[in-house]
Amino acid sequence: MTAADGPAVLRADNVGVVVDGRALVWNVSLEVAPGEVVALVGPNGAGKSTLLRTFYRALRPTSGRVTLDGEDVWRMTGRRLARRLAAVLQEAPGEFELTAYDVAAMGRTPCKRAFQGDDSEDRRIVMGALGTLDVAGLAHAPFDRLSGGEKQRVLIARALAQRTGTMVLDEPTNHLDLRHQLDALRLVRRLGVTAVVALHDLNLAAAFCDRICVMDAGRLVAAGPPAQVLTADLLAEVYRVDAEVGPHPHTGVPQISVLPGDLT
Amino acid sequence: MTKIATSRPPVVTAAGGRGRVPYTLVLAALAVAVTMAATAGIAVGSVRLPLGEVWAILLHRLYAPLAEPTWTPVRETIVMDVRVPRILLCGVVGAGLSVCGMALQALVRNPLADPMLLGVSSGATVGAVVVMVFNVSLIGAFTLPLAAFAGAFLALVLVYFLARAGGRMTTVRLVLSGVATAEVLSAVAGYLIITSGDPRKTESALRWMLGGLAGTTWDLVWIPAAAVLLGTGVLLGLSRPLNLLLAGEEAAAALGLNVHRFRGALFALVALMIGTIVAVSGSIGFVGLMLPHVVRLLVGADHRRGLPAVALLGAAFLVAADLAARSVITPEEIPIGILTALTGGPFFLWLMRRGAAR
Numbered sequence: 001m002t003a004a005d006g007p008a009v010l011r012a013d014n015v016g017v018v019v020d021g022r023a024l025v026w027n028v029s030l031e032v033a034p035g036e037v038v039a040l041v042g043p044n045g046a047g048k049s050t051l052l053r054t055f056y057r058a059l060r061p062t063s064g065r066v067t068l069d070g071e072d073v074w075r076m077t078g079r080r081l082a083r084r085l086a087a088v089l090q091e092a093p094g095e096f097e098l099t100a101y102d103v104a105a106m107g108r109t110p111c112k113r114a115f116q117g118d119d120s121e122d123r124r125i126v127m128g129a130l131g132t133l134d135v136a137g138l139a140h141a142p143f144d145r146l147s148g149g150e151k152q153r154v155l156i157a158r159a160l161a162q163r164t165g166t167m168v169l170d171e172p173t174n175h176l177d178l179r180h181q182l183d184a185l186r187l188v189r190r191l192g193v194t195a196v197v198a199l200h201d202l203n204l205a206a207a208f209c210d211r212i213c214v215m216d217a218g219r220l221v222a223a224g225p226p227a228q229v230l231t232a233d234l235l236a237e238v239y240r241v242d243a244e245v246g247p248h249p250h251t252g253v254p255q256i257s258v259l260p261g262d263l264t
Numbered sequence: 265m266t267k268i269a270t271s272r273p274p275v276v277t278a279a280g281g282r283g284r285v286p287y288t289l290v291l292a293a294l295a296v297a298v299t300m301a302a303t304a305g306i307a308v309g310s311v312r313l314p315l316g317e318v319w320a321i322l323l324h325r326l327y328a329p330l331a332e333p334t335w336t337p338v339r340e341t342i343v344m345d346v347r348v349p350r351i352l353l354c355g356v357v358g359a360g361l362s363v364c365g366m367a368l369q370a371l372v373r374n375p376l377a378d379p380m381l382l383g384v385s386s387g388a389t390v391g392a393v394v395v396m397v398f399n400v401s402l403i404g405a406f407t408l409p410l411a412a413f414a415g416a417f418l419a420l421v422l423v424y425f426l427a428r429a430g431g432r433m434t435t436v437r438l439v440l441s442g443v444a445t446a447e448v449l450s451a452v453a454g455y456l457i458i459t460s461g462d463p464r465k466t467e468s469a470l471r472w473m474l475g476g477l478a479g480t481t482w483d484l485v486w487i488p489a490a491a492v493l494l495g496t497g498v499l500l501g502l503s504r505p506l507n508l509l510l511a512g513e514e515a516a517a518a519l520g521l522n523v524h525r526f527r528g529a530l531f532a533l534v535a536l537m538i539g540t541i542v543a544v545s546g547s548i549g550f551v552g553l554m555l556p557h558v559v560r561l562l563v564g565a566d567h568r569r570g571l572p573a574v575a576l577l578g579a580a581f582l583v584a585a586d587l588a589a590r591s592v593i594t595p596e597e598i599p600i601g602i603l604t605a606l607t608g609g610p611f612f613l614w615l616m617r618r619g620a621a622r
Contacts (some may be wrong), residue, residue, distance in 0.1 A: 056518040082520030091512040095375050096565040098510060106511055110520040114501040117568070162519075 014064035039205035043213035082110035086159035105163030116259035294576035358582025360492035365552025383445030387419025416539030474599030475548035503567035550608025
C-alpha cells in the first residue's frame with residue numbers, strides 16, 4: 001500500500017479554455033497552498049466546472065498550464081495524477097448493477113496494477129470511506145436506487161478512498177440535506193487536504209473556506225478571504241442581486257442575505 | 265444517529281450483494297453446466313452414444329490407460345473428428361460472444377449493446393456472401409472464414425475512423441457509426457444475394473447469416489479458440505479500467521484512465537475478436553446481449569468477477585443451443601441464430617419490463 005501523498009500546491013497559470021471560438025475560461029491564475037481550502041463561486045456558466053476539469057485531466061487547457069507541486073498535470077500519466085489528486089464530480093454511474101461499494105472501490109484503481117486483486121487493506125479503506133460519509137449501511141445496495149444525497153456521499157467516499165493529498169470538488173453539496181452539507185465540508189477541512197471546491201452556497205463557502213475565488217464569464221474577478229471578497233457591491237456586479245452582507249453575530253463569518261427586490 | 269439503513273425497504277438489501285450466491289459456487293455451477301452441455305452435445309446426434317462411452321473415449325484419447333477401448337473405431341471417429349471440434353467451437357463462440365458483449369456494454373456504457381451492433385458482423389456477412397455468390401475458392405476451406413474476417417476487419421476500420429474525431433471517441437458516435445455501417449453493409453449483402461439468381465446460393469447465404477456450426481473440422485477450431493482465449497485474458501487484465509468506464513467519461517479520467525485512447529484500443533480488440541468469431545459461426549445474435557445481463561444479476565457488475573463467469577455461461581448456453589438446433593427437427597438442422605433470437609427476444613422484453621417496474 002502506497003502511503004498517501006501529502007497536500008500539494010495546486011497552481012493554475014494563465015489557464016484558458018477556448019471551445020469553438022468561445023472562451024469558457026480566460027487567463028485564470030490561482031495558487032492553492034498545501035492544506036488550503038479554496039471555494040470557487042460564481043453564477044451559472046461562469047466557467048467553474050470547466051476550470052476544475054482542467055485540474056483533473058478531463059479537459060486540456062488551450063492555453064496556460066496546471067501544476068501540482070510544480071509538475072504539469074498534463075505531462076504526467078493519468079494514473080500518477082489520480083494517486084495525488086481526487087475529484088468529486090457531478091457525473092454518476094447508472095444502468096449497470098453496481099453497488100455503492102463497487103462505486104466507492106473504484107477509488108482504489110489508481111493504486112492497482114492489472115490482475116492485482118483487492119486486499120483486506122483496500123476493503124478497509126473503502127468501507128472506512130463509506131463509513132465516514134455515513135453510508136456504510138448501504139454498501140451492498142444498488143447504487144442506482146440510492147437517493148440523490150446518498151449517491152453524492154458515495155461519490156465523495158470514492159474520492160476519499162483514493163487517499164490523495166489534494167481534492168477537487170464540483171458542487172459536492174448538491175442534493176445533500178443541511179446536515180450532510182455541513183458534514184461534507186467539515187470533512188474536507190478535517191482531512192487537511194489541499195482543496196478547491198465549487199460551491200453555489202456563498203454562506204457555506206464563507207464558513208468553511210480559507211479563500212473565495214469568484215468567477216464571472218470565464219474570468220477570475222475576485223479572490224481573497226471571505227470577508228474581503230463577499231461584499232454587496234461584488235454580489236450586485238457578478239450575480240446581479242441586491243444583497244446585504246454582514247458578520248454573523250456569533251461566528252463573525254460574513255453572512256449574505258439576498259433581498260427579494262430587483263436590482264435597480 | 266442516522267436511521268438510513270434501517271428505514272429502507274427490505275428489497276434493497278435483498279437485491280444487493282449480501283443476498284447473492286457466493287462467487288466460487290457460481291463458477292463451479294457454471295463449470296458443471298459447461299461439462300454437462302458438452303457431454304450431451306457430443307452424445308446426441310444421428311448416432312446416439314451413451315454418455316459413459318463419450319467420457320471413456322475422451323479419457324482414452326487424453327491418456328490411453330484411463331479407459332479400455334470397448335467401442336467401435338467408427339464411434340471414436342464420430343466423437344473425435346465430428347462432434348468434439350463442433351462442440352469446442354460452439355463453446356469458444358459462445359464464450360467469445362458473451363465476453364465481447366460484456367466488454368462492449370462497458371465500452372458504450374449501455375447495457376443494451378450487442379456484438380452485432382458494431383457493424384463488424386455485417387462486414388463479415390458481406391465477405392462471406394461475396395465468396396458464396398461468386399464461387400471464390402482460393403484456399404479451400406479457409407476461403408469463406410478468411411473472406412468473412414476480411415469483411416469484418418474492413419468494417420472495423422470504417423467504424424473506428426467514423427467514430428473517432430480529433431482523438432476523441434464518444435459512445436454516441438461509436439453506436440451511430442456502428443449501426444449505420446451495419447445497415448449499409450447488410451444492404452450490400454442483401455443486394456448481392458438477391459441478384460445472384462441462384463436459389464442454392466441464396467439458401468447457403470441465408471443459412472450463413474443466421475449462424476451455424478455444421479461441418480466444423482479441427483482446422484477451423486484453433487484460430488478462433490486462440491483469439492477468444494487470448495482476448496479474454498487481455499480483457500481480464502483490463503477489468504479495472506473496464507469498471508471505470510461504467511463510472512462515466514469524466515470520472516474515469518479523474519481516476520487516471522486515458523478514456524479516449526482506452527476506448528479506441530478496446531474497440532479494436534473487441535471488434536477483432538468478434539470478427540474472428542463471426543467468420544466461423546455466422547452472426548449469432550442475442551448471446552452477447554443476454555448473457556452479460558444474467559451474469560451481472562448473479563455476480564454483480566465488477567468485470568473481474570463477471571468476465572470469467574460470462575465466458576463459462578456463454579459456452580454452456582451456446583453448446584446447449586447448438587444441441588437443440590441439431591435435435592429439434594432431425595435430421596434437419598435449424599440455424600442456431602434463429603434459436604438464440606427466439607430465446608433472446610422474449611428475454612429482452614422481460615428485462616425491459618422488469619426495468620420499467622423498478
